[in-house]
Amino acid sequence: MNSKYDIIIVGGGAAGFFSAINIAEKNPKLKIAILERGKSVLEKVRISGGGRCNVTHAEFIPKELAKNYPRGEKELVGPFHQFCSGDTIEWFANHGVELKIEDDGRMFPTTDSSQTIIDCFLSEVKRLKIDVLTGQSVQSIFQGNDYWKVETNHETFSCQKLIMTTGSNPKIWEMLSEIGHSIVSPVPSLFTFNIKDNRIAALMGISAFANVKVKNTKLEASGPLLITHWGMSGPGILRLSAWGAKILAEKKYQFTIQVNWLNDTAFEETLDILKDLKLEHSKKVVSKKSPFEFPNRLWEKLVEASTISSETKWADVSKKQLIDLANQLTNGEFQVNGKSTFKEEFVTAGGIDLKEINFKTMESKLFPTLFFAGEIVNIDAITGGFNFQNAWTSGYILSQNL
Incomplete structure (x- = not known):
């Protein structure tokens, strides 16, 4: 069985959902699916910040914000000029979620519950008719003439444009290296x-x-x-x-x-x-x-x-x-x-080599219809809401440049 979509997003985490919602808001006619290998989505969002979800950090100057990324500092300055922490606050406010700043600059939903963020994302994908398909573990990806073929453990999908937001998933890194991307081998951070x-x-x-x-x-x-x-x-x-x-x-x-x-x-x-x-x-x-x-x-x-x-x-x-x-x-x-x-906030340094990504669009320099968002690329941050900000920024940028 072959399910056809305009856009397929592999990975049902923060970057995947944020990309999908922003794409659908800009292009309501597109048929979009999120493929998630687990039984449930947004698991890392659920446990982050001790269950409160540290959404972003109150640092509003792009260059200063970028200084919190041991890998990605130089590359993120431009993207942060397009979508920074102030834009994150505004985006969530427009989608019914108020954020608050704590003394150390970390920002959380005023409800102090990560469920607020999850509920926001789930209601948006429902409103925008985005298909969220769980239990779909990707086995292979293949590029045809003008389409991508994605095979999972259950079925085969095809799409015009493919977005990878799988975080630090070694199996996906391996697939991407097989089609020609260079992977910086992962080491633990934090x-x-x-x-x-x-x-x-x-x-x-x-x-x-x-x-x-x-x-x-x-x-x-x-x-x-x-x-x-x-x-x-x-x-x-x-x-x-x-x-x-x-x-x-x-x-x-x-x-x-x-x-x-x-x-x-x-x-x-x-x-x-x-x-x-x-x-x-x-x-x-x-x-x-x-x-x-x-x-x-x-x-x-x-x-x-x-x-x-x-x-x-x-x-x-x-x-x-x-x-x-x-x-x-x-x-x-x-x-x-x-x-x-450190707690369950496991972060890895490593991922797709930054030289192979166009940071104006988050598109692969090797394949014009392949995009990346979040921690799948060799970007990681110190603790304090910065890893999520990278997910929001990269997801937003690719949504505007598809």
Whole structure:
């Protein structure tokens, strides 16, 4: 059986639905189908942002927004000039969904439920008479003279234009590489660091704004660092994992990080502060109270690591111990031994080589009637609503340029 469509979209996720809805709104006469291999659609939308769906980020300058993409920064500036986070807010408002901004810039539906986004998309595809076909696992794609043939586990489809929005699906990447596209091999992005170290062993849940570097590389990031029972997490670590996805994979996730618990305060300046504390608080016990803006329990551990006993007063701290403490504060080295996936928000770096895509249209440079949207291409972002924004932008652009 051969089902004929004008447009077929492979992948029933955020990018697939957004592409379909925008295409149908611009071209109401087209016959459009979304093919999804799973039993249900929009699964990643459902679980994203802890079930609240982090729709986008309140960064409205295209060039600044693009800086949140370790892969794709240069390529996305142009597309963001066409459809940026402000356009996303307006699009959802026009489709009955109000968004709100949180303190850290992340944007969610005012209902705090990802179901709101899912309901919006499902009611739109119904209104626009777009066929959503689940349980359709694509087995092969073939380009004829003026059509595409898509074979699934159930039937054969043909269409004029084919849109791939399958995210990081290795099977689809393989099919695309068989017809000539280059695939940048995938490595995990957004992961946390496994660290066993006495200094952080009993400090689960403690957070500090820190600067973290990967020793002997140029990788570095600042942000809240969260101590967990398996090591370190939090926005600063996740950012570092995203920017370092390739390098850290090459190191097989065995490397040393250097943590500055005072973020940008240098060693010399810290040593001066400690010398002043020694004079001012000579009669006080060093480990009792943290003189810096991070928790006392962390301070106690760093004091202990500098071989200063729990009873030592400031007056009795030696010069060497002060230097050790300044080092622990600004340049503490921790051995990373493996990684853990961050919640269920699994993101991969890798995908279709960006050189093979026309970013004015999201069309393949190899096949004029093949388009891509979302994470199927070698674009990924740090956490905070940016991966969704890439899906909205690429879906919108291809819908205007079909």
